[in-house]
Amino acid sequence: MGLGVWGSATFVWVTIREIRVYGVPLETKATYNMSNSTVATPVSTIVEIVDADGTIGYGEACMASPQFQPEHNDGVRSSLSVLAPAVLGLNPLKLSVIHTAMHAAMTGHAAGKAALDIACWDLIGKKLGQPVVDLLGGAQMSAVTTYHVVGIGPADAAAAEADRLQAEGITRLQLKAGGRPIDADIASIRAVASTLRPGTDLAVDTNRGWTTAEALQVSNACADVTMSMEQPCATEAELHHLKGQIRHPLIVDENSVDLASVARMISSGLASGFGLKITRLGGLTAMRAARDLCMSARIPMSSDDAWGGDIIAAAGVAMGATLDPQLSRGAWIAHPYHQNHYDEINGPRIDNGYVTLPNAGPGLGLSIDEGQFGEPIATYRR
Ligand SMILES: [Mg+2]
Secondary structure, three states: OEEEEEOOEEEEEOOOOEEEEEEEEOOEOOOOEOOOOEOOOOEEEEEEEEOOOOOEEEEEEOOOOOOOOOOOHHHHHHHHHHHHHHHOOOOOOOHHHHHHHHHHHOOOOHHHHHHHHHHHHHHHHHHHOOEHHHHOOOOOOOEEEOOEEEOOOOHHHHHHHHHHHHHOOOOEEEEEOOOOOHHHHHHHHHHHHOOOOOOOEEEEEOOOOOOHHHHHHHHHHOOOOOOEEEOOOOOHHHHHHHOOOOOOOEEEOOOOOOHHHHHHHHHOOOOOEEEEEHHHHOOHHHHHHHHHHHHHHOOOEEEEOOOOOHHHHHHHHHHHHOOOHHHEEEEOOOHHHEOOOOOOOOOOOEEOOEEEOOOOOOEOOOOOOOOOOOOOOEEEEO
16 A cells, blocks of 8 residues: 555555455355256355555455356356456556446456455455445444345245244245246245235245246236235346236346446336346446435335355445435345355354344455465466
8 A cells, every 4th residue: 555645635545466366166055946046056256356565355256056147157257367457556446447447358247347346345445444334325224134035945835934034033035936837836925925924025036937927927816915026027028018017016136237227127117126236237336326326216125146155245235234224125145055154253144134244344344364265266466
């Protein structure tokens, strides 16, 4: 870090001197079934960006499975062979410059860009002695509501799981559906709905798994159930077809791919809410803009990611804490489903339905031992 002088003030000067990339397998300990895939052992991508004095900023991107999203974990790491050299030597505080350099080097590949973006936020927080949540605007809730997934399975098992989760304090349930006969989905929805306690919110998430006809059939069959329908069909065109016909609020997840698509689906009235993912949008910088747009339009959103460990979880919870509580659909983290934790003490954990922000220090608030990810698969130096 350098200290510059501007009039009577000093300012921090930070330069990205080195970037290290790691592949970390996240072995699952609980089954996670979606309409089109089961999560196995995704290999998360960790990036470390290093300043001249050795301070490290951590970023992460992890795709749950290649079936429901266009990106793949091997592709994330491959994209960094282009993106990392493009940002070496830049000041991570100048995030617009960072993103312009990444976009100039490579179209698309939002997940690789997101990993670098998150690492910039962590590094800058450490340099300024500030938590990322404050750099994002400040926490509006000390403990962030989370939601928990009930996977695809028999109706009685889904109901038992929903009941167990509510007994643990979870007040937001997401029931997975799709990829099987529609009657089985309807039976599961009705069984889970019968367990709902006052104040519990239910979303049925199909991860693009139904046709429009199936989605309409479910909505009509469950018209008396208070729930939302999350990404019931694959495409934005199909969602437009459904809007006005289904009887439930429509939440858009997989089709919200960037700020422009979020803006379009707000202005068209398509989205009643969003499930937003940091790596799909390209990082905390893009997520912050989408957050401000959603909050301004009074559209509820969640702050999530597809999968990943403590780093992406800390980023997601930091963003989740900054939401207007009335418009928060919660923050989802993957830690109940896998065995790897980079910071066993401070990593974000769910307690009684809420996640507290890690506070081991500035930046993302994590304490990660240097070298704990082993040998990097790639190192880029200026
Ligand atoms: Mg979803």
